Amino acid sequence: MTKFQIERRRLLIAGGAGALALAAGRVLPAQAAEDPFRIGALNPVTGAGGTYGPGMQKAILFAVDEINEAGGAAGRTLEVFAEDTQTTPDAAVTAVKKLIEVNKVQIVMGTWSSGITLAVMPITTEAGIPEMNTSGAPAISTEDKDDLVWRFQATNGRFGRAFAEIAEQRGFKRPATMAFNNASGVGNTEGFKDAWEAKGGEVVASVVYEPKRASYRSELQEVLAADPDVIVTGSYLPDTTIILREWYQSGHENKWIIPGWAANPKLVDALGPEVTQGVIAVESIANEKAPSYERFARMYKEATGNDASTNIYAAMTYDMAIVWALAMEAAGPGASVAEINAKIRDVANPGGKEVYSFEEGKAALKDGPIDYQGASSRLDFDEYGDVTPDFSEAVVQPDGSFKRVSVVKI
Amino acid sequence: MSFGYLLNLAVNGAIEGSIIALGALALTLVFGIARFPNASAGDVITVGAYAGYGGQLASGGLMAAGVVSGMVGAAAISLAFYWFVFRKLAGRSAVYPLIASIGAAFLIRAAITFFLGHDQRVYDVPLTRAVALGPVRVVPTDLYLAAGALAALAVVFALLHMTPLGRRMRAVADNPDLARASGISARRVMTAMWLIAGAVSGLAGVLLGVKTVVMPEMGWDLLLPAFAATILGTIGNPVGAVVGGLLIGVAQELSTPFVGFTYKIGVGFLVLLLVLMVRPQGLFSGAERVR
Numbered sequence: 001m002t003k004f005q006i007e008r009r010r011l012l013i014a015g016g017a018g019a020l021a022l023a024a025g026r027v028l029p030a031q032a033a034e035d036p037f038r039i040g041a042l043n044p045v046t047g048a049g050g051t052y053g054p055g056m057q058k059a060i061l062f063a064v065d066e067i068n069e070a071g072g073a074a075g076r077t078l079e080v081f082a083e084d085t086q087t088t089p090d091a092a093v094t095a096v097k098k099l100i101e102v103n104k105v106q107i108v109m110g111t112w113s114s115g116i117t118l119a120v121m122p123i124t125t126e127a128g129i130p131e132m133n134t135s136g137a138p139a140i141s142t143e144d145k146d147d148l149v150w151r152f153q154a155t156n157g158r159f160g161r162a163f164a165e166i167a168e169q170r171g172f173k174r175p176a177t178m179a180f181n182n183a184s185g186v187g188n189t190e191g192f193k194d195a196w197e198a199k200g201g202e203v204v205a206s207v208v209y210e211p212k213r214a215s216y217r218s219e220l221q222e223v224l225a226a227d228p229d230v231i232v233t234g235s236y237l238p239d240t241t242i243i244l245r246e247w248y249q250s251g252h253e254n255k256w257i258i259p260g261w262a263a264n265p266k267l268v269d270a271l272g273p274e275v276t277q278g279v280i281a282v283e284s285i286a287n288e289k290a291p292s293y294e295r296f297a298r299m300y301k302e303a304t305g306n307d308a309s310t311n312i313y314a315a316m317t318y319d320m321a322i323v324w325a326l327a328m329e330a331a332g333p334g335a336s337v338a339e340i341n342a343k344i345r346d347v348a349n350p351g352g353k354e355v356y357s358f359e360e361g362k363a364a365l366k367d368g369p370i371d372y373q374g375a376s377s378r379l380d381f382d383e384y385g386d387v388t389p390d391f392s393e394a395v396v397q398p399d400g401s402f403k404r405v406s407v408v409k410i
Numbered sequence: 411m412s413f414g415y416l417l418n419l420a421v422n423g424a425i426e427g428s429i430i431a432l433g434a435l436a437l438t439l440v441f442g443i444a445r446f447p448n449a450s451a452g453d454v455i456t457v458g459a460y461a462g463y464g465g466q467l468a469s470g471g472l473m474a475a476g477v478v479s480g481m482v483g484a485a486a487i488s489l490a491f492y493w494f495v496f497r498k499l500a501g502r503s504a505v506y507p508l509i510a511s512i513g514a515a516f517l518i519r520a521a522i523t524f525f526l527g528h529d530q531r532v533y534d535v536p537l538t539r540a541v542a543l544g545p546v547r548v549v550p551t552d553l554y555l556a557a558g559a560l561a562a563l564a565v566v567f568a569l570l571h572m573t574p575l576g577r578r579m580r581a582v583a584d585n586p587d588l589a590r591a592s593g594i595s596a597r598r599v600m601t602a603m604w605l606i607a608g609a610v611s612g613l614a615g616v617l618l619g620v621k622t623v624v625m626p627e628m629g630w631d632l633l634l635p636a637f638a639a640t641i642l643g644t645i646g647n648p649v650g651a652v653v654g655g656l657l658i659g660v661a662q663e664l665s666t667p668f669v670g671f672t673y674k675i676g677v678g679f680l681v682l683l684l685v686l687m688v689r690p691q692g693l694f695s696g697a698e699r700v701r
Contacts, residue, residue, distance in 0.1 A: 048528050181672055209671050212631040214429045214622055217422040218663045219671050225415070238530050238623045249549045251539045270532040270623065 036079035037328065039064065039321065040105030042096055042120065044112045047087025052313045056110050056134075057082055058303045059296070059314040063321035063358075066299070070359040073328035074335065078321070081105055085112070089119035096120045100127050106337050109320040111135065112313060114184050121149055130341045132320040134313045137183035138191070141384035148341060150323075150385045152316035152376055154284040156184050156234065160191020161410045162282050162391040163232050163257050167192075168199060169406075170280075172255070176205040176228035178219065178243065180235045188234030188259060204228050209239070216243045220250060230255040235262050241270045248275040257282060260394070265402070273400035281402060284389040286315045287377050292322075292356040296375035315376035323348055323379065326361045326372055348372045348379040414545030419663040425552045427659020428559035429621065432614035433629075433636030434643070434651035435566060439607045442646025443583040444600065446504040447637065450491060450514035451611055455629030457518060458484035458615025463531050463624050471534050473620075480619075481612035487518070488608025492600060500600075515630065522626045531624040533616075555617050562610050563652045570648065575602055583646065635675075638682045644692030653693065657681065 041060045044053035064078045072078065081103040085092035092111065099105045100123070107130045111117045114137030121140070124131040125148050133140070134153040141155065154162075167175055175196060177189035186208055193203050205226035209219045220243065223231060231247075231254055233240065240262040248271070256263075260283025268276045286308070287293050296318050297308035308315065327343040328335065335343075346352075347361065352369030355361040364370045372379060377389035391408040433455060440448040458480040465479025466472060491514050499506045540547040570576035581589040582599045590596055611629075618628060639658050643650025658678045665677035685693060 050528075207671055210675060212627070213426070214618060214632070215422060215426045217425070218419050218666055221415070221418055221422070222666070222671075238625055241530065241532065242622050245537065246549075248537055249540050249551075250547065266529070270530065272537075275537065 036077045037073070038103060038105045039078055039080050039324075040096070040099035040103065040108040041080050041082040041110050041317075042085055042092065042099065042108050043082070043110040043317070044087040044116070045084040047085070047091075049085070049087040049112045052112060052311050053084070053087075055300065055304050055306065055311040055314040056112065056317040059300060059318040060110060060321050062299050062303050063318045063325075067321065067325045067358050070362060073325035073358075073362070074331065074333045076328070076333075078325065085116050087113060087116070089115050092116045093119050093123065096123050100124070100129065105129070107132070107324060109133075109324070110317045114140065115182075117149075118143065118183070124148065128337065130324075130337065132317075132324070134316045135184075136187065138187045139183050141386055144385065147385060150320070150344065150381065152319055152374075152379075152387055153313070154389050154391070155191075155386050156187025157191035157194070158386075158388060158410060159188050159259060159282065159284070159391075160193070161195040162408050163188070163192040164195035164199060164201075165408050165410055166257060166280065166282060166393050166406075167196065167230060167232065168201075170230075170255075172230040173201075174204045174227065174229045175201070175232055175257075176207075176223045176226055176230075177203060177232045178207050178209060178223055178235065179233065180239055181208050181210050185234035185236075189232060192232050211236075211239055213239075213242075215246065217246050217250075219243075220246055224250065224252050224254075228254050230257055232257045233262065234259065237262050237264070237266060240267060244271055244275055244279075256280060259283065260392075263396070265400075268396060268400045268402075273396065273398055276396045276400065277398050279396045281394045281396070282391055282408075283394075284312065284377075285392045285407065286312055287374055287389075290356055290373050290375065292319075292373055293375040295357060312376070315374070319372075319374035319376045319379060322358050322361075323372060323374070325358055326365070326370070329362050329365055330370075344385075345381050348374070348381060350380060412545075416664065416667075417546050419666065420660050421546050421548065423660035423663030424656055425555060425621075425659070426663070427639075427656035428556045428652075429614065429618050429655075430632065430635045430639050430659055431652040431655025432559050432562060432610060432617065433632045434639035434655045435563060435648055436607045436611040436614065437636055437640045438643070438646055438648055438651040439566070439603055439610070441640060443579055443603045444496065444500075444507070445583075446507040446511070448511045448607075449508060449633065450511040450518065451607070451636070452629035452631070452633035453515040453518035454484050454488050454491075454608060454611040455615040455618065455632060456522065456626060457487050457629075458612030459619035459624045459628060460522065460526065460531075460615075461612065462616035462619060463533060466533060473533075473535065476533065477613065477616050480616035481609040484612025484615060485605045485608035488604045488611065489601065492604040496604075497597075497600070500596075519626050519630065526626075528626060531619075533620045533624070535620050551620065555621060558613060558617050559652065562613050563648060566606065566610065566648050569606065575599075579603055635678060638679060641692060642682050642685055644694040647692070647694040650692060650694030 043056040068077045083095035109132035111133040114135040117133040117135040130148045132150045136156040138157050179185040179189040205223045207219045257280045260281045263281035300308040326347040327340045330343040331340045352371040353364045355370050361370050377387050392404050393406045394402040394404045437451050461483025462476040462480025466476030469475035495510050496507050538550045540549045578594045578599050639654035643654030661681045662674040662678040666674050
């Protein structure tokens with residue numbers, strides 16, 4: 001359908017609504033209650049995030065369908081305007097400006113990767129628009145002065161705490177860290193260091209490396225000289241591939257704790273099971289036992305044909321739309337964006353009736369406070385608007401498969 | 411900080427430096443003969459890495475097939491750029507082909523990401539453990555790498571100084587008008603030069619791919635240190651390019667106990683600055699120049 005047709009259809013609908021209102025003998029206010037609430041879906045459809053972005057976008061769309069089918073939120077239907085960040089900050093900035101200025105969206109949701117969220121945040125905050133993201137950098141918490149930014153992914157600091165928890169459970173005594181020199185990588189290892197030292201432990205060596213090197217041998221040499229029993233990383237797939245290969249060649253025998261976005265089946269494909277067996281992969285996991293996850297997983301399978309477990313971020317973007325709609329419902333008809341924004345903790349944090357869908361939440365709100373249990377996590381937002389999901393600890397088996405050995409709650 | 415520790419750092423630097431050196435070798439040929447800094451050299455290296463990966467895959471895992479197809483693939487794209495772009499800009503100021511080469515670089519990278527995506531690829535090379543030579547730990551694959559870099563240097567050097575083609579190349583580099591007046595076809599010489607530079611880039615790509623992972627930005631990331639090595643070793647001098655690459659690699663790694671890993675890249679460029687302040691023409695000027 002062309003843009004023109006959409007515009008024409010919208011005109012017809014608007015015209016029809018106007019005629020109805022006139023027939024009822026009322027004049028429509030400028031901001032009619034029937035106006036759909038405008039959501040900007042800003043996802044990494046292409047570029048490095050292209051594995052996840054299309055599914056994230058679809059999850060927002062079917063969440064909004066679900067909300068509209070349940071009669072909308074606070075008497076209003078929701079409408080989605082989608083843009084692609086191309087997984088680059090400059091494209092994301094252009095896209096968010098278009099969403100705000102042209103589409104007049106009232107909330108932006110679904111940014112992936114910290115660099116993009118950090119680039120988009122100042123623009124949305126300036127416009128007084130809430131921003132919901134799936135990024136990990138600790139800086140996002142402190143940059144958000146107006147409490148308009150909501151994070152549905154674990155912070156890198158929390159990843160670090162999960163690493164420390166696992167290192168303690170496994171009885172490691174001499175951990176070292178290696179981190180890619182950016183906000184996310186250093187955030188992971190600093191988070192680990194803080195949590196580990198709080199437990200009374202000591203980190204024997206820490207290296208922050210510059211990316212895009214032809215070799216990381218000197219960096220490894222420095223870390224291995226301290227004779228660690230485990231190396232904790234904040235890294236990505238390509239550098240992890242190179243580092244693990246060089247580590248194997250060096251002949252050392254220590255263990256590795258690596259975030260799940262770097263220690264995944266592609267890493268095993270690249271290096272083979274002999275090098276990677278025993279690698280401990282830690283990643284945040286969805287709220288797998290909750291009915292909300294079940295429902296989301298079913299809809300995700302229908303919409304994309306893929307298994308929901310392949311896209312943790314889609315569960316997060318699904319929750320973004322549901323939580324926002326519940327906040328709209330709680331704020332009541334005619335509420336401003338700021339008033340809705342202020343209701344997010346009320347509908348998601350502990351202290352009310354636990355609900356697992358928009359429909360259920362909408363009904364329960366009539367009787368009192370609710371606590372939405374999301375598909376991606378329990379969705380309890382702290383003072384910074386950050387959530388604390390559960391983490392999975394998986395170990396690479398001798399045949400190269402990943403086996404989950406425990407679920408870590410921090 | 412023991413002597414052995416520093417020695418290992420120096421070896422690591424030399425290995426990394428030999429990859430930089432291969433890139434610098436390709437750059438210096440173009441720099442010396444076609445007389446412009448070829449910004450597409452990095453992405454021709456990337457093409458070599460992908461072509462080598464494809465060749466190894468197609469041959470069922472033969473590394474030799476990977477090396478050959480990497481060199482052929484990169485030489486082909488290098489020649490294509492000469493034929494369709496740089497040839498048309500001959501005789502203009504170096505800024506024209508420089509800007510065109512930046513465009514060519516973007517074109518290659520966009521084409522690679524469009525058709526092959528961002529996912530990393532890995533050469534199928536058996537992993538070996540390091541062997542201890544005294545205090546130094548050496549990985550056998552790194553020795554192949556260094557040998558590859560040296561062999562490429564030897565072949566290029568021999569071509570330039572021991573063949574009639576090399577003499578003609580040096581003549582064109584020295585004075586294109588005089589060369590033409592003496593009956594040397596500049597086009598033939600240029601064709602040969604772009605083929606050689608492309609093949610060297612292809613080898614660099616395959617070796618870098620074996621050492622790291624094959625990704626669309628790999629060659630571009632190598633470009634800056636390679637340019638530095640070219641200038642350090644005197645523009646147009648193949649021996650200088652290789653020595654410059656090794657020097658930058660070793661200086662970077664040896665600086666890490668003092669400045670840390672985040673700033674070692676800066677040290678590489680500091681070396682470049684210091685040398686150029688003393689010898690603005692580079693280390694090897696006057697001795698073994700192409701031009």
